[in-house]
Amino acid sequence: KQKKITSLTRNMKTASSFPTSFTSLNSLFLDRLNEPPSLSIPATSIARSHVLELGNSIGNLCHTIQMAPLDTIHDEKRHVGQTTFWGKVSMERDEIYKAVGRVFLSLVVLSNICCIDLRIGILKKMELNNKKYPVELCKGKSGKYTKYSSQTGITKDNQTTLDIDIQENDNDAQQQYQLVDNDQKKDETSLPSAQTVPGITLLIREFAIARTWTKYHKPRNLTLAMMGEVGELAELFQWQCDVNDASMNEEVVSAAEESEKKDDDDDDDNVATLGDEKNQGLRGDGWKDEDIDHVQQELADVAIYCLRLADVVGIHDLGFVTSNL
Numbered sequence: 001k002q003k004k005i006t007s008l009t010r011n012m013k014t015a016s017s018f019p020t021s022f023t024s025l026n027s028l029f030l031d032r033l034n035e036p037p038s039l040s041i042p043a044t045s046i047a048r049s050h051v052l053e054l055g056n057s058i059g060n061l062c063h064t065i066q067m068a069p070l071d072t073i074h075d076e077k078r079h080v081g082q083t084t085f086w087g088k089v090s091m092e093r094d095e096i097y098k099a100v101g102r103v104f105l106s107l108v109v110l111s112n113i114c115c116i117d118l119r120i121g122i123l124k125k126m127e128l129n130n131k132k133y134p135v136e137l138c139k140g141k142s143g144k145y146t147k148y149s150s151q152t153g154i155t156k157d158n159q160t161t162l163d164i165d166i167q168e169n170d171n172d173a174q175q176q177y178q179l180v181d182n183d184q185k186k187d188e189t190s191l192p193s194a195q196t197v198p199g200i201t202l203l204i205r206e207f208a209i210a211r212t213w214t215k216y217h218k219p220r221n222l223t224l225a226m227m228g229e230v231g232e233l234a235e236l237f238q239w240q241c242d243v244n245d246a247s248m249n250e251e252v253v254s255a256a257e258e259s260e261k262k263d264d265d266d267d268d269d270n271v272a273t274l275g276d277e278k279n280q281g282l283r284g285d286g287w288k289d290e291d292i293d294h295v296q297q298e299l300a301d302v303a304i305y306c307l308r309l310a311d312v313v314g315i316h317d318l319g320f321v322t323s324n325l
Helices: 001-016 022-031 044-067 093-115 118-132 145-152 170-175 199-211 217-235 250-264 281-285 289-313 318-323
Strands: none
Touching: 022 044, 022 199, 022 318, 044 093, 044 217, 044 281, 093 118, 093 289, 093 318, 118 145, 118 289, 170 281, 199 289, 199 318, 217 289, 281 289, 289 318
């Protein structure tokens, strides 16, 4: 057991020099599919199965996180990673690390099945969150965004990321990192790119620091928050159908049948897989852009909490942990 622990810790330290990109995670997911799901099965049905798998991963995390100490009183000056449990190599800590990685893996898989770019979804949701939670209104407060609706104009019914266009280059990505911890002492050129998991993690950390939310971001708090977001994601799939039942979701069934009929006209050798351009995910099942946007936002919400939890407990590159599960 001790060999396994030291090996994981050593590999994580080595990985810090080679941050994991979201592109490599997506490619890894496709490469590891020995038998890609048949596209004759609606993507909605496959996605529903993986929403359940995500719930299973969250349940496993809820179980393992209880091996850690209880959350302490809010303390701005002391980082969770500096406490005895999180700062010391142990089998219990590594089990929690793996549990967090499994949640992130479930998110990567589900995003690919839905044909949603998880990284772009996170960046878009963070842009929306900037508007929902202005620093000057919510600094040091843990209230819901609806408390500020009268000032921001954002309510439960008018949230969308469809009109948010993410345009970035290396310089833009570097300029976003302005709140790096003083003890890091890193030059701007050494900061991870926003194309990578550590880079997005740093953006999420800065968002929290700017609003003085680090005092609320404790391991169990973040796990509970993530559970809530998974519930909201599940709501979007709970009444969808798994099979072509005309009595349920007729628009989705009709679109799926039309797509299947078109595919039947193609050559037998021209078979689509999840990695092909022919696979349109939820859109191929007839989902509207607005509905797909809702799924993307909920996936992003879960991912943001997952990456924040990883950062708080000392996982510098959750992508590396995920790719080595």
